[in-house]
Structure formats: structure tokens, C-alpha cells
Amino acid sequence: MALSRVNYESDICNDFTKCSICFEDFKSPKCLPCSHSFCHECLKNHIESSCLSKQSPVGFSCPLCRDFIPAENILAELKDWANDFPTNDRLGNISQASQGNLCGGCQRDGEEEEAKQFCLMCKEKLCGMCVKYHRRLVVTKDHEVLSMDELKKSPIVVETRKSCYTHAEEIIRYYCQDHSIPCCTVCICTGHRKCENIETITETAERLRTKEHYKLFVAMGELEKEMTDIKNELEKNIADIEETSDNLIEEAEAMYTNLQKHIEKIKNEYLRKLSEKSKECRGKLQENSDSLGDKFSYLKRCKKSFNSMKEERDDVQFVREFYEISKKYSTLKDLYLKNKTCLRLMKVTSNFDSKCFEGMDYLGNSISFLPKDFHSLIIPMDCMKIQFIATVLCVAMYVITFSSADQQNSSSFLTSYAKHQNICDKIGWEPKCGKDCQGKAIAFHAILSKRLTNVPKHTIIKFENVEVNDGNGYNRTTGKFTAPVDGLYSFLWTYHIPKDSKVYLFGYVNGKPRASSGTRATNVQNTSGHFVAKLKKGDKFWIQIEHFTATIIFESYTYLSGYKISGC
Numbered sequence: 001m002a003l004s005r006v007n008y009e010s011d012i013c014n015d016f017t018k019c020s021i022c023f024e025d026f027k028s029p030k031c032l033p034c035s036h037s038f039c040h041e042c043l044k045n046h047i048e049s050s051c052l053s054k055q056s057p058v059g060f061s062c063p064l065c066r067d068f069i070p071a072e073n074i075l076a077e078l079k080d081w082a083n084d085f086p087t088n089d090r091l092g093n094i095s096q097a098s099q100g101n102l103c104g105g106c107q108r109d110g111e112e113e114e115a116k117q118f119c120l121m122c123k124e125k126l127c128g129m130c131v132k133y134h135r136r137l138v139v140t141k142d143h144e145v146l147s148m149d150e151l152k153k154s155p156i157v158v159e160t161r162k163s164c165y166t167h168a169e170e171i172i173r174y175y176c177q178d179h180s181i182p183c184c185t186v187c188i189c190t191g192h193r194k195c196e197n198i199e200t201i202t203e204t205a206e207r208l209r210t211k212e213h214y215k216l217f218v219a220m221g222e223l224e225k226e227m228t229d230i231k232n233e234l235e236k237n238i239a240d241i242e243e244t245s246d247n248l249i250e251e252a253e254a255m256y257t258n259l260q261k262h263i264e265k266i267k268n269e270y271l272r273k274l275s276e277k278s279k280e281c282r283g284k285l286q287e288n289s290d291s292l293g294d295k296f297s298y299l300k301r302c303k304k305s306f307n308s309m310k311e312e313r314d315d316v317q318f319v320r321e322f323y324e325i326s327k328k329y330s331t332l333k334d335l336y337l338k339n340k341t342c343l344r345l346m347k348v349t350s351n352f353d354s355k356c357f358e359g360m361d362y363l364g365n366s367i368s369f370l371p372k373d374f375h376s377l378i379i380p381m382d383c384m385k386i387q388f389i390a391t392v393l394c395v396a397m398y399v400i401t402f403s404s405a406d407q408q409n410s411s412s413f414l415t416s417y418a419k420h421q422n423i424c425d426k427i428g429w430e431p432k433c434g435k436d437c438q439g440k441a442i443a444f445h446a447i448l449s450k451r452l453t454n455v456p457k458h459t460i461i462k463f464e465n466v467e468v469n470d471g472n473g474y475n476r477t478t479g480k481f482t483a484p485v486d487g488l489y490s491f492l493w494t495y496h497i498p499k500d501s502k503v504y505l506f507g508y509v510n511g512k513p514r515a516s517s518g519t520r521a522t523n524v525q526n527t528s529g530h531f532v533a534k535l536k537k538g539d540k541f542w543i544q545i546e547h548f549t550a551t552i553i554f555e556s557y558t559y560l561s562g563y564k565i566s567g568c
Contacts (some may be wrong), residue, residue: 019048021063031088034067044082046455055291056339058298058332101453103127120144144336166191172316175204182319205315208322213310219302223333229298234289238282245278245285271540295336442471442484443563450568452553459504460544461553474562480542481562483535489565493517494528496557504547505510507531510539516535518547526557534563 019026023043028040030547038046051057057078059070106113115125119134121143126134134140163184164170170184177197188198199207252270292490306325313320446463462479474481483489497503497519503520505531517529535541543560 024276026088029088030068030082030085032085034062034063034065034069036062036064037088038063040082040087043085047081048078052296053287055287055293056335057291059296059301059336068294068301070301070328070560074328074335079257082200084310086291100437101125103130115148117145117147120146141167149557151261173201173322175199175201175319178325178374182316182323201315205318209310209321211290212326213306213322216269216329217303217306220299220306220329223336224296224299224303227292227336231289231292231296233327234285234292238285238289241278241281241285244275246567248278249272262285291339293535295332298332299329366503377554418447440485441563442489443561444469444471444474444481446474446476446559447560448553448555451555452481452550455545457545457547457549459550460542461560463558471564474560478542483537483539483541483564485537486565487535489533489535489541489562490565491531491541491560491562492528492558493560494526496526498554499523501551502548503527505529505543506546507543509533509535513546 008031018024019029019039019042020036022036024039026037026039028400029037030040030043031037032043046063047060047141048549050060054435055325057071058074059068060081061067064068071081073081074379076084096475101115103113103115103126106127109158114131116128117126117131119126119140122140126145131145133143134143163269164182164187166512167184167186172182172184172185174183174185175198176180176183176195177199178194178195179192182201192198221318249271252274289470299492302325305321306329309321309325312321418525444466445468447467448461452461460479463474464476466474466476471484473484481491491507493505493507495505496501502518502520504516507515515529517527519525519527531541533541541562
């Protein structure tokens with residue numbers, strides 16, 4: 001029984017002095033507001049891993065209790081967050097005291113005596129005799145000496161800083177309103193001698209208590225309410241996306257049962273893209289919701305700390321905490337407003353229209369999502385347009401295959417175009433257009449004729465090597481396509497860029513951005529964009545550079561294609 005008791009107490013000691021992340025003895029332990037402590041390096045790694053996928057993180061969860069821990073400085077890099085938390089010196093002392101049980105002083109003299117107590121100033125274990133002399137010497141008589149049990153039970157106390165940040169030996173007595181910083185007497189006589197708005201710390205505390213405290217508290221409440229409303233909308237939007245996605249899947253299955261087995265491939269492609277885009281929407285919304293949730297928790301922490309300041313009687317502490325919380329609030333609000341425009345809602349829509357087309361059923365379906373490659377452009381765009389024309393199934397297959405190609409080079413594009421137009425000619429299919437229609441299909445294919453370098457933003461890309469221009473809609477001089485007749489048009493562009501470059505190309509209709517494609521290339525790569533829209537006669541479409549100067553765009557594999565899918 002005695003042996004079992006000794007082992008049990010030893011296990012408790014070992015657990016108490018070891019980091020719960022690495023399970024090793026504490027190394028520079030950092031204490032979180034929830035009172036849990038971890039090695040400095042372990043805490044740093046935990047912060048970086050838990051916040052890596054978050055948008056504009058403002059805090060993290062404790063590895064043990066999962067409580068939200070707000071960052072002291074949310075503008076600092078993640079790797080520096082751990083530096084701002086207080087070092088748990090008491091826990092370090094306990095860890096050091098638990099390593100062996102011999103008196104340090106006696107060991108240096110070649111003797112072995114069991115240590116009974118621990119000096120917090122010398123950070124050394126002492127036997128009974130050494131403690132006796134430790135308290136007699138003038139140099140060490142005021143040192144705090146605790147028994148091992150007292151050391152383990154002693155609370156962790158983070159002392160309030162009352163000394164000047166610049167002159168540690170001086171006490172804070174004044175406040176400089178010009179620089180918004182507490183000062184000591186030396187600061188006032190040196191660095192702040194020319195400042196005009198200097199007041200005592202007592203005057204500052206009184207002013208903050210009577211005027212500023214309530215204003216900031218009300219502002220926090222308003223921001224809290226706005227965050228709550230937006231978070232609720234995001235969560236509801238996620239549920240709506242789920243429900244709508246399920247309905248789209250059911251509709252797709254119903255559509256499939258009414259079609260012939262030769263469109264099996266079409267149905268599978270539809271479901272795949274639907275699943276991908278729904279997942280993309282849910283992921284983006286969940287990311288925004290998580291980010292807003294952290295900011296909301298951060299604000300509640302600030303608000304709670306701010307509300308508890310009313311009972312603070314120490315002027316220095318009150319002023320210090322007031323401006324620290326004010327700074328955190330201002331930083332959080334700026335960060336929130338900066339990212340607020342990205343906290344938009346998404347919607348998945350499906351419109352199935354049944355109408356007569358040459359005596360047969362006509363099925364049109366479109367799915368709208370946010371652009372995939374550029375998260376800050378909140379403009380819904382058609383990502384897939386599928387048409388089934390029962391009387392001309394080969395034409396339907398041509399439309400879907402031709403319009404869904406992600407990247408084609410010039411040769412394959414021309415081959416596909418000629419092949420499918422020949423099919424249309426043989427079966428006698430012609431577009432159902434108005435009196436202004438020019439007859440045959442309207443399509444163009446233009447290639448970049450020369451390499452572009454250092455092209456400023458807002459510049460229209462002119463594809464001067466025009467290989468196909470049926471209907472004469474594309475103008476190589478202006479770089480713009482003008483719709484000859486009303487109709488549904490599809491546009492596809494691809495550009496070739498080198499490693500370590502960033503290029504964003506936007507599709508414009510009549511001067512308004514309607515689609516985007518952008519990338520930061522990690523290697524030499526091609527990037528494509530696709531846009532489908534109903535255009536009126538005379539509407540113009542073009543591609544232009546946005547956001548950054550395009551350092552280089554290769555002429556090879558860089559082209560713009562377009563064609564009219566359906567009648568007017």
C-alpha cells in the first residue's frame with residue numbers, strides 16, 4: 001500500500017510538470033486566460049495549425065478545454081501570438097523543483113541532502129540546514145522560500161504593470177493625449193516635452209469613467225448585434241443550400257429517367273458539377289461563418305473585460321486596460337469592416353422550362369454560383385448551360401461537348417468547330433433567329449499574336465490573329481465582340497502565364513464586369529474562363545486585365561472564342 005501511494009503521488013507530480021501537448025517537461029511555459037499552460041513552442045505550433053484555414057483569425061481554441069482564446073494583437077503574425085501571453089514562472093519553478101530531490105547547495109559541496117524547500121528568487125532546492133542559513137544572510141533573508149507542497153498549491157498571479165514601458169524604474173503618473181500613451185515623469189521631461197495635451201493619470205481615469213466608457217460599450221453592443229444577425233443569415237443560407245442541392249439532385253434524377261440512355265454521360269456530368277459547386281458554396285459560407293464566429297467571440301471577450309472595468313479603482317490599471325481594450329476593439333472593427341464585403345450570401349438556383357420546340361420538348365437548365373477563381377467578385381455567373389433538343393440529338397451532344405471544354409488549343413478548336421458544323425449542315429438544322437439573322441452559325445476564334453509584358457490594369461486584350469469569324473462579330477482592332485443578333489452566347493478564354501506571376505482577366509458586357517478568371521501561378525500554366533449570357537443585338541463583350549499589372553502573357557495557348565448557342 002505504501003509503495004502504491006508513493007507511485008501515485010509521483011504520477012501526479014509528473015503530470016503536473018509536463019506539457020499536455022508534447023508530454024515533456026515544460027519549456028518556457030505560457031499561461032492562457034483559461035489558466036491552462038503549455039510550452040511556448042507547442043502553443044505556437046497549435047495556434048498556427050488551428051488558424052491556418054481561417055479567414056482573418058482573431059483567436060484560437062485552448063487545446064485542453066476548447067475555450068476560445070482571443071489574440072492579444074490580432075494584427076500580428078500567427079507565429080508571434082504566443083509571445084504575448086504571460087510566462088508561467090511559477091509552473092517553471094515547480095517543474096524545476098520536481099527534477100530530483102537533492103539540495104543544490106549541498107551538492108556543490110560534495111554532499112547529498114534531501115531538499116525540503118525551494119527558493120523562488122534563487123530558483124534552487126534547499127535542505128533544512130541551508131534554509132536556516134538562507135534566512136540568516138542579509139543578501140537572502142528576504143527571499144521567498146516555499147515548501148514543495150506549498151509550491152505546487154500556490155496560485156498563478158500575473159502582476160499588473162504600473163511601471164513605465166520606456167523607463168521600467170519609473171511609475172506611470174501622466175497620460176499624453178497627443179500620442180495616446182501613459183507616461184512617467186522622465187517621459188514628460190524628454191520625449192513628450194513638446195506635447196500640449198498632458199494630464200495626470202487620475203484625470204484621465206476620471207474622464208474615461210464618466211464619458212468614454214459608455215460610448216465604447218454601446219458601440220460594442222451594436223457591432224455584436226450586427227455580427228449576430230449576419231451569422232444567423234449565413235447559417236440559414238447554408239441550410240438553404242443543402243435543401244436546394246437535394247432538390248436539384250432529385251430533379252436531375254427525374255430528368256434522367258425521361259431521356260434516352262445515350263445521354264447517360266450528360267446526366268453524370270451534371271450531378272458531378274452540382275455536387276462540386278454545392279460543396280464549394282457550403283465551404284465558402286462555412287468559412288465565413290467560422291471567421292465571423294471567432295470575431296464575435298473576440299468581441300464578447302472585449303465587452304466582458306470592458307464591462308468589468310467599472311469596478312476597477314486603480315487609476316493606472318483602469319487607464320491601461322481601457323486603452324488596450326479600445327485598441328483591440330478598433331482593430332477588430334477595422335478588420336471586420338475590411339472583410340464585410342466578402343460576407344455575402346450565395347444562392348443555388350435551378351430553372352426548368354418546358355416548351356414546345358419543333359413539336360418536341362425543350363429542356364433548359366442553368367446553375368448559378370459565385371466565380372471559382374476570384375473570391376472578392378460577387379457576381380453570379382453561369383457555370384454550365386445544357387440544352388437537350390430531342391429532334392437533333394447529335395446537335396445537342398455537339399453543344400454540350402463544345403461548350404464545356406475547359407481548355408482547347410487552336411487546332412483542336414477549329415477541328416471541333418468544323419466537324420460539328422458539318423453535322424448541322426447535313427441534317428438541315430438552322431438556328432431559329434429573327435429577320436436580322438445572317439443565316440449560318442455565329443462564332444469566332446482569335447489568338448494573341450504577340451507576347452504581352454507589363455500590361456496595366458483596365459487594358460482590353462486584343463486577339464489580333466482571327467482564324468474564325470462567322471457573322472463578323474469580333475473586331476481585332478478594338479478587341480470587342482458585338483452580337484449581330486439577339487441570342488444565347490457562350491465565351492471561352494485561355495491564357496498562358498509563367499511561374500510566379502499573377503494575372504486576373506475579367507469578362508465585360510457593355511462596360512460591366514460579368515465574369516472573372518485569375519490565378520497566382522506556382523508553375524508555368526494555362527488558366528481558363530467561361531461565360532454564358534443572353535445578349536441583345538449590339539451588345540459588346542470583351543476581356544480586360546484587372547487588379548494588377550500583368551507582368552507577362554505568352555502568345556502561345558492564349559485565345560478567345562465565342563459562339564451563339566441558341567436562337568434569338
